[in-house]
Amino acid sequence: xxxxxxxxxxxxxxxxxxxxxxxxxxxxxxxxxxxxxxxxxxxxxxxxxxxxxxxxxxxxxxxxxxxxxxxxxxxxxxxxxxxxxxxxxxxxxxxxxxxxxxxxxxxxxxxxxxxxxxxxxxxxxxxxxxxxxxxxxxxxxxxxxxxxxxxxxxxxxxxxxxxxxxxxxxxxxxxxxxxxxxxxxxxxxxxxxxxxxxxxxxxxxxxxxxxxxxxxxxxxxxxxxxxxxxxxxxxxxxxxxxxxxxxxxxxxxxxxxxxxxxxxxxxxxxxxxxxxxxxxxxxxxxxxxxxxxxxxxxxxxxxxxxxxxxxxxxxxxxxxxxxxxxxxxxxxxxxxxxxxxxxxxxxxxxxxxxxxxxxxxxxxxxxxxxxxxxxxxxxxxxxxxxxxxxxxxxxxxxxxxxxxxxxxxxxxxxxxxxxxxxxxxxxxxxxxxxxxxxxxxxxxxxxxxxxxxxxxxxxxxxxxxxxxxxxxxxxxxxxxxxxxxxxxxxxxxxxxxxxxxxxxxxxxxxxxxxxxxxxxxxxxxxxxxxxxxxxxxxxxxxxxxxxxxxxxxxxxxxxxxxxxxxxxxxxxxxxxxxxxxxxxxxxxxxxxxxxxxxxxxxxxxxxxxxxxxxxxxxxxxxxxxxxxxxxxxxxxxxxxxxxxxxxxxxxxxxxxxxxxxxxxxxxxxxxxxxxxxxxxxxxxxxxxxx
Ligand code: SF4
Numbered sequence: 272x273x274x275x276x277x278x279x280x281x282x283x284x285x286x287x288x289x290x291x292x293x294x295x296x297x298x299x300x301x302x303x304x305x306x307x308x309x310x311x312x313x314x315x316x317x318x319x320x321x322x323x324x325x326x327x328x329x330x331x332x333x334x335x336x337x338x339x340x341x342x343x344x345x346x347x348x349x350x351x352x353x354x355x356x357x358x359x360x361x362x363x364x365x366x367x368x369x370x371x372x373x374x375x376x377x378x379x380x381x382x383x384x385x386x387x388x389x390x391x392x393x394x395x396x397x398x399x400x401x402x403x404x405x406x407x408x409x410x411x412x413x414x415x416x417x418x419x420x421x422x423x424x425x426x427x428x429x430x431x432x433x434x435x436x437x438x439x440x441x442x443x444x445x446x447x448x449x450x451x452x453x454x455x456x457x458x459x460x461x462x463x464x465x466x467x468x469x470x471x472x473x474x475x476x477x478x479x480x481x482x483x484x485x486x487x488x489x490x491x492x493x494x495x496x497x498x499x500x501x502x503x504x505x506x507x508x509x510x511x512x513x514x515x516x517x518x519x520x521x522x523x524x525x526x527x528x529x530x531x532x533x534x535x536x537x538x539x540x541x542x543x544x545x546x547x548x549x550x551x552x553x554x555x556x557x558x559x560x561x562x563x564x565x566x567x568x569x570x571x572x573x574x575x576x577x578x579x580x581x582x583x584x585x586x587x588x589x590x591x592x593x594x595x596x597x598x599x600x601x602x603x604x605x606x607x608x609x610x611x612x613x614x615x616x617x618x619x620x621x622x623x624x625x626x627x628x629x630x631x632x633x634x635x636x637x638x639x640x641x642x643x644x645x646x647x648x649x650x651x652x653x654x655x656x657x658x659x660x661x662x663x664x665x666x667x668x669x670x671x672x673x674x675x676x677x678x679x680x681x682x683x684x685x686x687x688x689x690x691x692x693x694x695x696x697x698x699x700x701x702x703x704x705x706x707x708x709x710x711x712x713x714x715x716x717x718x719x720x721x722x723x724x725x726x727x728x729x730x731x732x733x734x735x736x737x738x739x740x741x742x743x744x745x746x747x748x749x750x751x752x753x754x755x756x757x758x759x760x761x762x763x764x765x766x767x768x769x770x771x772x773x774x775x776x777x778x779x780x781x782x783x784x785x786x787x788x789x790x791x792x793x794x795x796x797x798x799x800x801x802x803x804x805x806x807x808x809x810x811x812x813x814x815x816x817x818x819x820x821x822x823x824x825x826x827x828x829x830x831x832x833x834x835x836x837x838x839x840x841x842x843x844x845x846x847x848x849x850x851x852x853x854x855x856x857x858x859x860x861x862x863x864x865x866x867x868x869x870x871x872x873x874x875x876x877x878x879x880x881x882x883x884x885x886x887x888x889x890x891x892x893x894x895x896x897x898x899x900x901x902x903x904x905x906x907x908x909x910x911x912x913x914x915x916x917x918x919x920x921x922x923x924x925x926x927x928x929x930x931x932x933x934x935x936x937x938x939x940x941x942x943x944x945x946x947x948x949x950x951x952x953x954x955x956x957x958x959x960x961x
Pocket of ligand 1: 282306310311446448
């Protein structure tokens with residue numbers, strides 16, 4: 272029996288893996304503060320992913336474009352990849368090779384991937400799928416607080432609050448054990464849909480505020496207006512711990528509740544009621560504002576996060592015990608994955624790659640000269656969209672990601688991937704992206720290797736190895752080391768043992784914002800709650816900002832942000848708004864969960880949730896196949912009627928592939944700061960699928 276953590280989301284529920292009645296490993300819940308002994312159905316069935324029948328155990332190679340992938344041995348596959356990478360780099364320069372990582376990789380893999388890109392390949396062209404998940408929240412947190420730890424307090428703090436405002440998150444479906452922490456008497460849910468979480472709020476006397484998709488920022492401005500008019504601004508906090516309130520207020524002054532209602536559709540009375548509930552709880556130091564992807568995945572996501580933080584600062588929530596602002600990280604290592612160098616603009620320890628002091632520190636740990644490190648590269652969608660274009664990368668190495676399904680405007684991304692001279696994917700199954708690749712490297716997964724993850728609270732924890740990988744399978748760390756040596760790196764520079772990598776990561780992150788220098792195997796094994804920063808000579812930091820924020824003057828920043836409409840408008844041809852999200856039974860692109868029989872049976876196909884009147888206008892009834900078309904592509908989905916849906920909005924889960932992929936529709940318009948695509952608003956039309 273091994274105690275470890277779930278392979279999926281950032282709650283990182285603890286579990287035991289032990290032999291079940293059939294002798295195969297089975298997952299059972301284990302006590303841990305985030306899940307308190309609970310698991311969702313994904314967690315309960317997670318061990319089945321270890322034995323899926325189409326598991327890859329030998330490398331695959333495609334001799335020529337148009338031919339099939341065929342099995343080969345590791346030396347042939349790795350020699351071929353290294354040869355092609357060297358040849359392409361010799362022809363077109365180091366930036367012709369690109370790397371794409373994942374918010375699901377362990378900290379050790381994220382760190383090694385960034386190091387591999389900068390040293391073994393010498394490329395600036397690395398980014399990761401976490402850009403699609405966390406970047407607006409991260410950018411908003413950095414601007415306001417000077418530091419991005421999504422939840423700067425333990426999740427268990429939220430449980431005792433009088434009021435919690437939850438904007439754009441649906442944990443009742445996506446992270447069910449988290450609902451145990453959302454028992455506030457006043458739960459206020461902001462979501463265009465009557466989600467399962469919104470229903471919980473209503474059932475318990477809370478509020479559901481349902482803005483038109485793309486108007487969350489206006490709603491946050493309206494709430495700030497109502498908070499000030501209601502007399503709930505914490506003047507002493509604003510004066511002593513923040514700057515910029517009056518400039519921010521200028522942008523909120525016009526958003527009286529009736530005006531906000533016109534733009535968002537949220538009744539003015541609900542806006543005032545929400546402001547009063549939050550204000551009264553804040554006065555008792557007992558209120559939280561939490562945001563998720565629904566409010567963040569927009570072309571104005573960073574400004575929207577700033578608007579929610581402005582509301583929190585006006586109420587005096589951040590940096591105080593019993594209250595706060597936080598974002599709910601989604602991917603399993605969404606927090607750690609954005610800290611240690613797989614982002615285009617970043618070096619380990621949350622250092623900026625364009626900061627000379629940061630470059631000197633990390634280069635010293637790596638044993639190279641700082642000026643050999645490349646500068647910042649392209650962000651995730653920009654990188655994917657440049658593949659195979661003039662001046663863009665001609666090769667991509669991909670770890671832990673399936674952008675053929677998960678990227679916005681995925682049809683366009685698939686055509687860019689197909690334009691590459693060389694696509695190499697490390698995966699445990701033939702995902703949709705792996706199936707397009709020239710070389711597929713079969714790697715160990717989750718419970719077959721150890722490594723650290725950083726959960727949604729910024730707590731570093733260890734996933735313990737519970738099973739041997741199948742014969743023939745290597746770990747991602749082994750693959751990176753094997754390739755690095757073939758590319759001319761000294762073998763000792765790329766360790767394959769996770770603890771050795773963790774120790775180096777600790778040195779590289781030491782002194783940075785996300786300092787892991789005190790994270791050791793012994794402390795991890797002891798069960799100590801290692802909230803970063805974790806220095807060797809200091810206790811961990813469960814609650815940040817209690818004395819001061821991370822800007823040089825110690826103050827948090829209000830940001831002067833304005834509402835602007837979504838990047839694309841509806842019109843006669845595309846009269847509805849499509850928004851996307853997750854289901855309880857699936858995770859991200861579905862590459863893992865669609866292979867678990869119980870989960871596949873529960874949600875076997877894509878659906879479109881639509882109001883009965885909207886469906887009837889399109890000539891559709893419950894159970895019909897609908898065609899949903901945007902300006903970028905179309906998808907097929909089974910009609911599910913929902914009388915609580917907005918008449919102008921349809922919802923599609925994004926876990927399905929091919930002609931059922933919701934991301935065939937989505938808009939890659941990017942946030943100017945975070946480069947987050949606008950997943951949550953696409954203009955579409957709905958028709959019967961004939
Ligand atoms: Fe917990 Fe998330 Fe795993 Fe479900 S998917 S068991 S909520 S970590």
